[in-house]
Amino acid sequence: MRIARWEHLGVLGEGFVVDAHVERFPDELTVLDVLRMGLAELPGIADAAAAAAAADSEPARRTPLADVRLLPPIVPPSVRDFVAFEEHVEGVVRSVSGGQGVDAEWYEFPTFYFTNPHSVIATGATVHPPVTERLDFELEVAAVIGGVEGSDGSNLDPVEAGDHIFGYTIFNDWSARDLQAREMKVRLGPCKGKDFATTLGPWIVTADEFAGRHDADGFLQVGMEVLVNGDRIGIDLLSNMGWPFAELVAYASRNSRVVPGDVLGSGTAGNGGCLGELWGRAGTLVPAPLVEGDQVVMRVEGIGEIRNVVGAAIAAPRIGPARTRSRARPGAPVDPSYVSPAAAH
Template sequence: MRIARWEHDGTIGEGFVVGDQVVRFPDRLTVADVLRMGLAEVPWIADAAAGAAESEPARRLPLAAVRLLPPVVPPSVRDFVAFEEHVEGVVRSVSGGQGVDAEWYEFPTFYFTNPHSLIATGDTVRPPQTERLDFELEVAAVIGAVPGSDGTNLDPDEAGAHIFGYTVFNDWSARDIQGREMKVRLGPCKGKDFATTLGPWIVTADEFADRHDDEGFLPIGMEVLVNGVRIGHDLLSNMGWPFAELVAYASRNSRVAPGDVLGSGTAGNGGCLGELWGRTGSLSPAPLVEGDEVVMRVEGVGEIRNLVGPPRPAPHIGPARTRPRTRPDTPVVTSFPAPATTG
């Protein structure tokens, strides 16, 4: 099943995509509510939505008449770096190095990105001032509740049950800003957090139940086009770890919660321009510029497309000031007045 959020006539709707229509959830349910209920509850919710739409036709709208929104409002967004081929190319692009560091193979590394900068398919991306704007072709898993589990310290089998569904994920990147930040040994931050596309909807995990291979990987096709030209394509099964293991690692000594989004990391074979720049030794293909259209398609999930708009201006912040590094000569003592008493 496909689950979406949309805007129509100034109001937000949440529900199912059925053929070429959208159908609201029953009982004022939201996507967040359904994720907290879990994947096992979706069939009866779908039946109830269909019944409500029969008696109240306004609950059903043409898909072409609505503006799709990001399909989830996540409490957190983790983005992994799970494709070895992508890492190879980016290492060459950033540092001129060869190969992949041994540490990459030990655990599936991720960073937290900005849940407040999500955009939808059809939106215009407004980048910062950058000379190296890039896309990243990814798939994301969306977490749902599992009865009796708090999402902590999951093993891979338990973690797989927490995957409610999948959506297409574009981790927009300003590579020049990102490169500067990474030299500080922390990040990425502002090179990444200005925009992330999620969409067009969530396809529930049961749609892929018979597609996993013996190791749990999903061999589904992915591709990205810029201005109609195919730049990259890959199989999701070329990840170094299947999604269940990514979720398990995210939950280690922590917790995954309903609504959390976990990106696969960028596909190889042209899943981003940065990888190709590393392989060609030049900025070819060229960085994205205003007016470019980026389209991503994932087999069985759907398509997202965005136009690149003008850069978004930001207030100036100057460089760090060199400070004298003076210290107090005596221990710091704090004291507070005694609390007032009442008679």
């Protein structure tokens, strides 16, 4: 099944994509409600949605897909983005930090960072990056977490973690590589190089749709490709990840928790899954960084495609550099009983 959010005539809709139509969930359920209920409840929800859409009294519950504007399929509580493709790491490290090869630590555990859930955009949206000389895309697939009865999503083993995967969507982790390179010299980031936009879409395809597409080790065998202005830049297999999705979810839940609606990106595909990888291998900015007017299209077998056009960059208000401080210390131990006059009132 395909799960989506959309806008039609100024009204938000959430529900199923069925053939060339969208059908709203029954009882005004939201995507997040359905994710919390879990995959086991989905057939009953679909039957109720179809019955409501067929009823003469509720014709507005079914709308042609061509008439709606798709929104991000989920407003996620959190977004974790992994770096699970060895080939990508090998290439992009050269362009971002000038390093060579893949650090041994990459092979020990899947690594991720938290990115901005408030900057998620939909297919069809215009991307407005910060001022950057090295705008890039990142071709990824994301797992979306659903509820499992009797589990709080903590400290899952890989089998349990796989049960928490509700479905998959396409994930474009837009990146300003020059900002990213500066941040990572401080041993943090790459947040401001990436948190201006993340495309999710066009919808969530439920995990059961991929039955039979896993290999013996649990990797999803589906093709991925990215095109810029009609030219294919990268093509890869999702099964080239270093860890299957169930293990990514298990690691994310370790001494922590995953909850319904959480989004976990695979990390960028290899073989041209981003421009940064190609720049690192070539030692030059070829293909050229993205500029205003460029169209980026990503396609994944079994999910569909997302399209975005690069718009004008947005200049940020200036913040000055760090001030030189004295590093003075209190002359005596701090009195814990002291209450400032402002705090006292």
